[in-house]
Amino acid sequence: MATMAxxxxxxxxxxxxxxxxxxxxxxxxxxxxxxxxxxxxxxxxLALVEASTRANDRTVATIFVNPKQFGxxxxxxxxxxxxxxxxxxxxxxxxxxxxxxxVDEMYPKRHATTVSVTGLTExxxxxxxxxxxxxxxxxxxxxxxxxxADRAYFGExxxxxxxxxxxxxxxxxxxxxxxxxxxxxxxxxxALSSRNEYLTPAERAIAPALHRGLRDTAEAIIxxxxxxxxxxxxxxxxxxxxxxxxxxxxxxxxxxxEPIETVNRxxxxxxAARLGxxxxxxxxxxxxx
Amino acid sequence: MATMAxxxxxxxxxxxxxxxxxxxxxxxxxxxxxxxxxxxxxxxxLALVEASTRANDRTVATIFVNPKQFGxxxxxxxxxxxxxxxxxxxxxxxxxxxxxxxVDEMYPKRHATTVSVTGLTExxxxxxxxxxxxxxxxxxxxxxxxxxADRAYFGExxxxxxxxxxxxxxxxxxxxxxxxxxxxxxxxxxALSSRNEYLTPAERAIAPALHRGLRDTAEAIIxxxxxxxxxxxxxxxxxxxxxxxxxxxxxxxxxxxEPIETVNRxxxxxxAARLGxxxxxxxxxxxxx
Numbered sequence: 001m002a003t004m005a006x007x008x009x010x011x012x013x014x015x016x017x018x019x020x021x022x023x024x025x026x027x028x029x030x031x032x033x034x035x036x037x038x039x040x041x042x043x044x045x046l047a048l049v050e051a052s053t054r055a056n057d058r059t060v061a062t063i064f065v066n067p068k069q070f071g072x073x074x075x076x077x078x079x080x081x082x083x084x085x086x087x088x089x090x091x092x093x094x095x096x097x098x099x100x101x102x103v104d105e106m107y108p109k110r111h112a113t114t115v116s117v118t119g120l121t122e123x124x125x126x127x128x129x130x131x132x133x134x135x136x137x138x139x140x141x142x143x144x145x146x147x148x149a150d151r152a153y154f155g156e157x158x159x160x161x162x163x164x165x166x167x168x169x170x171x172x173x174x175x176x177x178x179x180x181x182x183x184x185x186x187x188x189x190x191a192l193s194s195r196n197e198y199l200t201p202a203e204r205a206i207a208p209a210l211h212r213g214l215r216d217t218a219e220a221i222i223x224x225x226x227x228x229x230x231x232x233x234x235x236x237x238x239x240x241x242x243x244x245x246x247x248x249x250x251x252x253x254x255x256x257x258e259p260i261e262t263v264n265r266x267x268x269x270x271x272a273a274r275l276g277x278x279x280x281x282x283x284x285x286x287x288x289x
Numbered sequence: 290m291a292t293m294a295x296x297x298x299x300x301x302x303x304x305x306x307x308x309x310x311x312x313x314x315x316x317x318x319x320x321x322x323x324x325x326x327x328x329x330x331x332x333x334x335l336a337l338v339e340a341s342t343r344a345n346d347r348t349v350a351t352i353f354v355n356p357k358q359f360g361x362x363x364x365x366x367x368x369x370x371x372x373x374x375x376x377x378x379x380x381x382x383x384x385x386x387x388x389x390x391x392v393d394e395m396y397p398k399r400h401a402t403t404v405s406v407t408g409l410t411e412x413x414x415x416x417x418x419x420x421x422x423x424x425x426x427x428x429x430x431x432x433x434x435x436x437x438a439d440r441a442y443f444g445e446x447x448x449x450x451x452x453x454x455x456x457x458x459x460x461x462x463x464x465x466x467x468x469x470x471x472x473x474x475x476x477x478x479x480a481l482s483s484r485n486e487y488l489t490p491a492e493r494a495i496a497p498a499l500h501r502g503l504r505d506t507a508e509a510i511i512x513x514x515x516x517x518x519x520x521x522x523x524x525x526x527x528x529x530x531x532x533x534x535x536x537x538x539x540x541x542x543x544x545x546x547e548p549i550e551t552v553n554r555x556x557x558x559x560x561a562a563r564l565g566x567x568x569x570x571x572x573x574x575x576x577x578x
Contacts, residue, residue, distance in 0.1 A: 015462060110545070112407045113426070113460035119401045137402070138461075145434075145462040171402035172427075173304060173434040256399070 009091040011098045015146045018099045022060070022147060030057035034149035034176070035095075036140060039063040040080035040194035044184040046093045048153040051181045053094040060147055061090045063100040068107070069135030080194055099147070106142060115141045115172070120164050120257055124270055125281065128247045136161055137168050144174050152176050157183040157191050159268055159283040163257055183282070185211065191282045198278040207280060209241030210273055213249065214284040217269050221286055227251045227261060231269075238273050247272040247279070251286060263288055298380040300387045304435045307388045311349070311436060319346035323438035323465075324384070325429060328352040329369035329483035333473040335382045337442040340470045342383040349436055350379045352389040357396070358424030369483055388436070395431060404430045404461070409453050409546055413559055414570070417536045425450055426457050433463050441465050446472040446480050448557055448572040452546060472571070474500065480571045487567040496569060498530030499562055502538060503573040506558045510575055516540045516550065520558075527562050536561040536568070540575060552577055 012018050025032060033052030037045050052059040063086055070076035087098055114134050120126075121133035144152055154162045166178045184192045189211035190204075199207055217234035221227055235249045252259060254266035267286040272279060301307050314321060322341030326334050341348040352375055359365035376387055403423050409415075410422035433441060443451045455467045473481045478500035479493075488496055506523035510516055524538045541548060543555040556575040561568060 019464075108459075110408075110456070111460050112409060113457045114405050114407070115402065115461070116405065117402050119399075142460075142462050145464065148464065167399070168402045170397075171400050171431075172404070173431050175308075175434065175437065 009087055009095060009098055011087060011100055013099075013101055014105055015101070018060070018097075018146055021097055022149075025058050031151075032056055032147065032149040033059045034143065034147045034152040035059060035061040036143050036152065036154070037061060037063055037086075038065045038079065038194070039083060039086045039100075040197075041086045041089050042184075042192040042194065042196075044155055044157060044192040046089060047184050048155060048181050049090060049093040049095055051179065052151065052153050055151060055179075056149075058096045059094065060097045060099060060149065061095045062143055062147075063087075063098060064106060064139070064143075066106070066135055066139040067103060068138060069132050071129055071131055074129070075195070075198075078198075080197055099143075106139065114138050115168060117164050117168050117171070120160070120167055123257065124248055124250065124252075125160050125272065128272060133161070133164055137164060140165050141168065141172065141174065144169065144176050149176055151179050153179050153181055155183060156180050157193065157282065159270060160257060163255070189215070191280075193280065195278055195280065199275065203275045203278065206242035206275060209238055209243065210271060210280055210282050211284070213238040213241070214269050214271055214282055217249065217251065218284050218286045221251055221263060221267075221269070227263075234269070234271070238271070243273040243275050245274045247274070249273070254285065298376055298384060298387060300376060300389055302388075302390055303394055304390070307349070307386075307435055310386055311438075314347050320440075321345055321436065321438040322348045323432065323436045323441040324348060324350040325432050325441065325443070326350060326352055326375075327354045327368065327483070328372060328375045328389075329486075330375045330378050331473075331481045331483065331485075333444055333446060333481040335378060336473050337444060337470050338379060338382040338384055340468065341440065341442050344440060344468075345438075347385045348383065349386045349388060349438065350384045351432055351436075352376075352387060353395060353428070353432075355395070355424055355428040356392060357427060358421050360418055360420055363418070364484070364487075367487075369486055388432075395428065403427050404457060406453050406457050406460070409449070409456055412546065413537055413539065413541070414449050414561065417561060422450070422453055426453060429454050430457065430461065430463065433458065433465050438465055440468050442468050442470055444472060445469050446482065446571065448559060449546060452544070478504070480569075482569065484567055484569065488564065492564045492567065495531035495564060498527055498532065499560060499569055499571050500573070502527040502530070503558050503560055503571055506538065506540065507573050507575045510540055510552060510556075510558070516552075523558070523560070527560070532562040532564050534563045536563070538562070543574065 033056030035048045035052050115137040116134045126133050162180045169178050188208040190208045213234045217230045220230040235246045249271040251269045254268045266288045270283040272281040322345030324337045324341050404426040405423045451469045458467050477497040479497045502523045506519045509519040524535045538560040540558045543557045555577045559572040561570040
């Protein structure tokens, strides 16, 4: 005797089909949340889906490993891909539709248009990953305009990306609310990241030192240590814990990522560091006053 | 006794008010056409409005002299501005709403985002007006996303701009149909342009030579003259007629503006030339086969 299984989570591959499905929901008056991902989901992504399902009638998650945001020599080819597993996890979390386009669907022949944000993208990640943010802002503009959702969800783990995307959406009048979702961490403080899988067991044991370094730096700044000195101590602590190198560890204004001398407005300490062949990033809020 | 005057054409100054009005129309199921202009209207602009009113239930025209598309030393400050007169002409042509934002409304504090198209923008106008197309693509993206019209209308007079905007809208998945409208000309062939007002009477008498040069070049190519030779003859004729200099006069593929050796696909002859302190542009189709 057949049992009634729930309909499986639909996966669409084309913009036309994505829009057709979303139009049906719009005609029914549904609100729509968008969760762009590169797949290889962990609990951090699922927190984005959860935030979206709480605030919207329908949630669309996207899976697209965007080649344009990887630089030469970066980890595009080894970036983890496991769509079937990702789709199951999204389904359990209440996603209503998965959009998983091919590279050719996203960048058809003679694609020639780039969205770029100056200033915000030039320091921190931008200084260490040339072209990265142009790849991010271009693909996110496309995803936002393909879906025309009410809200789109991005993790605070990529804090600079969140600030850049928020500015871009405002500057281009993209009709969407950009929502940031707090970083999800392992019990020892390590921020969840698809790149954590690259770590050897020995590296995994060292990795939480990045979050500790950020936390100790933020606490030192709150306690009155001069910002430049606190940053230097934070970098030294991360290296002393066994990281191979520190690309940056810096306290910045939370809204425009400008260097600050004193915490007279909300601030953020952000860091990127290498552990063997893996590059990890993380950040933490420095409350104001 | 009071007579019933028709409601005057409404002018809105903010994106929020533009969207509020358009939402009302959307809720009524109306289709919407957008006609972006820099004001200083002539019959060429009104042909855009006419094309829009024919195909859409409601037509929104915009008036915005976009500083970002003028280079240093170009004619931003002297570009003609006459809003009241423009609005009357738009009203007579059946426009339903005028959007005339301030520079601060379009580019609020810390605006930092640019839309750019590579390749297509690098030759012809792009080679002679550095930064021009980035200004155009950025402001047009904004206008398209502010209005989210069904169709947007651009003149073939700015043919390269039309090709660039079409590519940009496709590449970024902007949900709009870009419609090109044929150039409107004076009886003597001069393409209508807001910049024709800069011409002295003597220059105005010379100006139609640009269109004649384009027409003769296209006819020579169709008759079998080698393209490079026809272009050279066209440039010589424009100079001989009294133009001060020719920035370019070139036969290109109509769809991607690449140089071509033979007309085995639709082509376009495009030109820009200076007449005293005024720079005029024009173009003409070269039918294929």
